[in-house]
Amino acid sequence: MAPITLVEAVNMALARALAEDDDVVILGQDVGVDGGVFRATLGLLDRFGPERVVDTPIAEQLITGMAIGMAAEGLRPVIEMQFSGFAYTCIDQMLNHAGRMRHRTQGRLSCPMVLRTPCGAGIHPPEHHSESPEGMFAHIPGVRVVYPSSPSRAYGLLLAAIADPDPVIFLEPTRLYRLFKEDVPDDGKPLPLDTCFTLREGSDVTLVTWGAMVRETLQAAERLEQEGITADVIDVATLRPLDMDTILASVAKTGRCVIVTEAVRSGGVAAEIAAHLAEHGLLSLFAPVMRVASYDIVVPLSRLEGRYMPDTERVVSTVRKCLAFG
Amino acid sequence: MAPITLVEAVNMALARALAEDDDVVILGQDVGVDGGVFRATLGLLDRFGPERVVDTPIAEQLITGMAIGMAAEGLRPVIEMQFSGFAYTCIDQMLNHAGRMRHRTQGRLSCPMVLRTPCGAGIHPPEHHSESPEGMFAHIPGVRVVYPSSPSRAYGLLLAAIADPDPVIFLEPTRLYRLFKEDVPDDGKPLPLDTCFTLREGSDVTLVTWGAMVRETLQAAERLEQEGITADVIDVATLRPLDMDTILASVAKTGRCVIVTEAVRSGGVAAEIAAHLAEHGLLSLFAPVMRVASYDIVVPLSRLEGRYMPDTERVVSTVRKCLAFG
Amino acid sequence: MPVVSRFEIESRQYLDEQGRACGAMPECARDLATLTELYRQMVLARSFDQKMLALQRTGQLGTFASGVGKEAIDVGVVSAMKPEDALLVTYRETTAQLARGVSLLELLIYWGGDERGSNFAVPRGDYPVCITIASHCCHAVGAAYAFKYRKQPRVAVCMLGDGATSKGEFYEAMNGAGIWRLPIVFVVTNNQWAISVPRAAQTAAQTLAQKAIAAGIPGIQVDGNDVVAVRDVALEAMERARSGGGPALIEALSYRLADHTTADDASRYRSADEVVAAWKREPIGRLRNYLLAQGAWSRPEEEALLKSCSEQIQAATQAYLAHPPPQPAQMFDHLHAVLPAAWAWQREEALDGSSHDGSDHTR
Amino acid sequence: MPVVSRFEIESRQYLDEQGRACGAMPECARDLATLTELYRQMVLARSFDQKMLALQRTGQLGTFASGVGKEAIDVGVVSAMKPEDALLVTYRETTAQLARGVSLLELLIYWGGDERGSNFAVPRGDYPVCITIASHCCHAVGAAYAFKYRKQPRVAVCMLGDGATSKGEFYEAMNGAGIWRLPIVFVVTNNQWAISVPRAAQTAAQTLAQKAIAAGIPGIQVDGNDVVAVRDVALEAMERARSGGGPALIEALSYRLADHTTADDASRYRSADEVVAAWKREPIGRLRNYLLAQGAWSRPEEEALLKSCSEQIQAATQAYLAHPPPQPAQMFDHLHAVLPAAWAWQREEALDGSSHDGSDHTR
Ligand SMILES: Cc1ncc(C[n+]2csc(CCOP(=O)(O)OP(=O)(O)O)c2C)c(N)n1
Numbered sequence A, B: 001m002a003p004i005t006l007v008e009a010v011n012m013a014l015a016r017a018l019a020e021d022d023d024v025v026i027l028g029q030d031v032g033v034d035g036g037v038f039r040a041t042l043g044l045l046d047r048f049g050p051e052r053v054v055d056t057p058i059a060e061q062l063i064t065g066m067a068i069g070m071a072a073e074g075l076r077p078v079i080e081m082q083f084s085g086f087a088y089t090c091i092d093q094m095l096n097h098a099g100r101m102r103h104r105t106q107g108r109l110s111c112p113m114v115l116r117t118p119c120g121a122g123i124h125p126p127e128h129h130s131e132s133p134e135g136m137f138a139h140i141p142g143v144r145v146v147y148p149s150s151p152s153r154a155y156g157l158l159l160a161a162i163a164d165p166d167p168v169i170f171l172e173p174t175r176l177y178r179l180f181k182e183d184v185p186d187d188g189k190p191l192p193l194d195t196c197f198t199l200r201e202g203s204d205v206t207l208v209t210w211g212a213m214v215r216e217t218l219q220a221a222e223r224l225e226q227e228g229i230t231a232d233v234i235d236v237a238t239l240r241p242l243d244m245d246t247i248l249a250s251v252a253k254t255g256r257c258v259i260v261t262e263a264v265r266s267g268g269v270a271a272e273i274a275a276h277l278a279e280h281g282l283l284s285l286f287a288p289v290m291r292v293a294s295y296d297i298v299v300p301l302s303r304l305e306g307r308y309m310p311d312t313e314r315v316v317s318t319v320r321k322c323l324a325f326g
Numbered sequence C, D: 001m002p003v004v005s006r007f008e009i010e011s012r013q014y015l016d017e018q019g020r021a022c023g024a025m026p027e028c029a030r031d032l033a034t035l036t037e038l039y040r041q042m043v044l045a046r047s048f049d050q051k052m053l054a055l056q057r058t059g060q061l062g063t064f065a066s067g068v069g070k071e072a073i074d075v076g077v078v079s080a081m082k083p084e085d086a087l088l089v090t091y092r093e094t095t096a097q098l099a100r101g102v103s104l105l106e107l108l109i110y111w112g113g114d115e116r117g118s119n120f121a122v123p124r125g126d127y128p129v130c131i132t133i134a135s136h137c138c139h140a141v142g143a144a145y146a147f148k149y150r151k152q153p154r155v156a157v158c159m160l161g162d163g164a165t166s167k168g169e170f171y172e173a174m175n176g177a178g179i180w181r182l183p184i185v186f187v188v189t190n191n192q193w194a195i196s197v198p199r200a201a202q203t204a205a206q207t208l209a210q211k212a213i214a215a216g217i218p219g220i221q222v223d224g225n226d227v228v229a230v231r232d233v234a235l236e237a238m239e240r241a242r243s244g245g246g247p248a249l250i251e252a253l254s255y256r257l258a259d260h261t262t263a264d265d266a267s268r269y270r271s272a273d274e275v276v277a278a279w280k281r282e283p284i285g286r287l288r289n290y291l292l293a294q295g296a297w298s299r300p301e302e303e304a305l306l307k308s309c310s311e312q313i314q315a316a317t318q319a320y321l322a323h324p325p326p327q328p329a330q331m332f333d334h335l336h337a338v339l340p341a342a343w344a345w346q347r348e349e350a351l352d353g354s355s356h357d358g359s360d361h362t363r
């Protein structure tokens, strides 16, 4: 089997889920003949037909609300929001209904749906195509938020998300869609949700990140290793609920933590991780918990995007600052 | 002048803003003859007429988007979302447009609007009337988020919000609307945005909170004082941007910090404050930064509401835990 | 200039305000057994409504939204449904829920502020009360999609108010239902008010039924105080939907005879005269007159019915007041199918917490 | 059963595919000077569109959405506007923006990925490109409300696509415009496609114009490749709106002759035949034929126009390429009127940061 890209891994997982379970239905704008604007649903219409791979009108609230109704009836809808910049209108349905249906009916109805959407900046597109809304989503009770960072994790986590009996928001790092390939056996094996992945081990500092920033963070770790500084690199992967045990254990070992996020600095998942460390990891910390984040501003149009979001250099220099402390 | 409630102070500020500036227009469901479901706009229709106090259809995206258009034309719309549980559909317009109009046009068009909405639980209403969405709003670049906790602060901060040249989300603690009264002179004086208010001074611990929880926090501080424990109590008031200087200075003095929030625990403003302390206040801290928060679950219907959100007891016991540390 | 499309909105009524036939009656008017059953449902619902208001006033129930005045719409629509269909309602459809088989006790528990009231024993597939206006229109589309996908002859019925027709989701949902020709019937109760906002301020459209034209689906108006007419249009729309003919919109004209909810005081914004006039058109007396005239109902039956209603309601109320209070565990136990490990300590803490019986209702 | 309301949707066309009058011409067809000016605008816009595509292909511009095929709609609508009116556009209305006075350089800067391109010198009051489908419909309602509130005789014109008519905000906005009888004209470019989704899959409604009926406002269809017809219906709607007659919806029929954007390949989902057939109905040749037949245009004028267009575009492109790159400060300087103190250090850090000229465009 040839190595595949992240978006191909998404496609492979979707195809497998459709093949294995008639209850799986895909919906979204241009998911049919076009195969999705990123080709995540390529070939699925031909293989599974227009009732299972459904082009929708441009109506994000309908798409999300429909998925909730379908899921309540026992289907397993997987919806594609074309870009996460257009997914803010879905927050209402996800928060007020998807995350509540099971609780509201005390288990009578449930909502096994997946909302997939490409996330993050760095592909130089028009406005609204570079959003990092994960912090908002990760604040919604009753909903899981998953954000893979490699082809194999995209495959295994998406299968797990589709199989999960509850709603999952599945964020896909646009910038990584085609950036690199991996061997991903189509074995149908899900990866565990609610669990961090430790991608690299070291002893001097814990680097915590997710989504596309895993790449810059791994690069930073490599550069630092050349200076003799070794790092645990943790891909958080599931942003709600957070697997803080893995992160706390690493920080207990290294004593230092730098969190790397593409979202704006104030608020969001990075804040939650740092807050948790301030509450439960204080005695482990030799240095302040530092965040490398995008600035607290509107994502600029493409020419300044590179000055807005963190790059490897910003990660490296923050780690150096963190190590210099104390 | 007789003392007035928080909702009367809101009404007084709105009346004053309408009287002083023809560009101020109020819009929302039932804000006209009904005076708003909480009576925040009582009497304004009679005084200012139906073109300035406008009953809208039930269309939250329209209301918000309309305000953006009005503001771009130089009006100063103040919209009322009937409950914050119905304001999630507005996130798209606030984030993708209100917070961006000035940046997007490099200053040519701007968005001096205010979105008011009652927030928080504790009044035993039906579902969706007990939300604490401030963490989501406070993650939106280009937008201020303000949350007063007393009649006088509601008056002064609302005047400041209306006068501000940029969009402000103004959250009003439903539970405090009529709970107590204060003398509030109708002097037209705004209070400063972007600034915390220190409501009580002490030396043993810093209690940080906002909105309705200010009340439980002050009560906790009083109870603790009887045990000889004194606390700085800080009402954050503006949640974006955060005045961390005031909080850091207090923690530098006390060495301990407990953050009290009605929102669900994971994520949100409490996390941001704790994260900031973990980054810039580490050396001041004698104890973990503790959060007293609602559980990470769906706000339950009224009978269990009291078991969901923090009460004075939870604040007191957490402070004791914090003081017992180390 | 050429006209490329033409549309008409029809309005249907069979019983006048006195319950006399006005014109040729439809087939369903001859089924007096069913009409009598609908009458019983309406009377039970109205008595229950009064009890709910009384319980709320005495602090034994939370905020309640009275359905008085719209009973004909609720029972007429439900009478056209099959058990396996799905009903999606707002907070004002207690009558429809009763007609579907939700128990008095469950409704009391729900309005008392406890999620267990939405775990209906019957009908298992109906949706819980939807408070966020019009958002459930989209759920109905999804449910109807599932029925069609599985080739099941089932219909989703989505009830909403006149104010709800201003929400974008209503249009998005109608449009989607039209595209996929789904088995779904939208029923708008036009009770002339959305809290304090009158129908005329909600839209410049002459009728709400014509909003269907935007989605290319049939729309029809009906006198919502005339249970015969409601049942007739509902049967027509449901049968078409069930047999693959696609969705429809029904606008049922009625009047909100009560305050918006127990937290509202409608005298602030509408005249007593208007309400008095509306009472003359209310649906229960109208149907009673018709049944009496047809010889299908009698005074003794009326008395027996009232007695039975009051007994049922009394028994349910007692069961409600004796029902064990909700325990904190229920906040956690259906958040997810299995509580994620990360929240386990929170559940424990909540269970240890200081006791609170939750019986106070201030709004 | 009584019919309570009736509606008709009319469609308007004056020039056939060859540019010949088909029936009686409207008054505005006699104003050949204006039509010639519109022709010039259309030709400039199409040349510019080609240049944009070329610049994108060679990595000198970001993703671009071609407006080829809809020039008659853009210039026809704008020709009915006054400078003080407000135009609200999507990403596909470069032609309309040019016609309003936005400069070629500004458009290049914007599509090059730089906010300074939306700080138009003229028209100061027009809205920047709106990418989130239909959300600007609500802004248009607000702008129109402000005009009416201030008793200014100004009109808000909101342009959107066929796909956008499925979004809830479009309906919410039309409904609001109807309620307050606002001076606003919604113009839907029905170019038959929303990326890969054909018009027929977007709604079951026979026309998009009939969606106006849901809001109780007038809706009309027009041949969007016929600039005379577009100008005629636009003048009518604008004049009515300006004089207090309220809003309207215009559906302009056309075809998206290009890929959706430079990131799209339309041959994946539609046939070459369809596109070839659509080219036969395109608007520029049609108007040229009409003007030539009227003696209002000549070959030498055509040549001079083409030359002038290419010179203007060349000059603008050179200015664009020579334009100083955006500086990080601009990310902060218009976030708020005054940057909050809390973010000051971030601005400083960004200004110190490693240099990045931002000239690469990978999509
Ligand atoms: C999205 C949303 N916005 C606002 C509200 C607050 N609200 C509750 S009921 C109501 C009026 C609804 O009117 P209508 O649809 O006519 O139904 P009725 O109450 O008359 O049955 C409003 C505005 C809500 N529940 N949901």
Ligand SMILES: Cc1ncc(C[n+]2csc(CCOP(=O)(O)OP(=O)(O)O)c2C)c(N)n1
Pocket (backbone or CB within 6 Å): A029, A058, A060, A082, A086, D092, D131, D132, D133, D134, D160, D161, D162, D163, D164, D165, D189, D191, D193, D194, D195, D256, D260
């Ligand atoms: C709210 C929203 N959803 C999705 C998109 C992605 N998107 C961009 S253009 C487009 C198709 C729009 O079609 P139409 O309205 O017909 O306009 P056209 O592109 O044909 O001019 C889509 C789905 C978007 N920009 N905004």
Ligand SMILES: [Mg+2]
Pocket (backbone or CB within 6 Å): C161, C162, C163, C189, C190, C191, C192, C193, C194, C195, C256
């Ligand atoms: Mg109503």
Ligand SMILES: [Mg+2]
Pocket (backbone or CB within 6 Å): D161, D162, D163, D189, D190, D191, D192, D193, D194, D195, D256
């Ligand atoms: Mg289109």
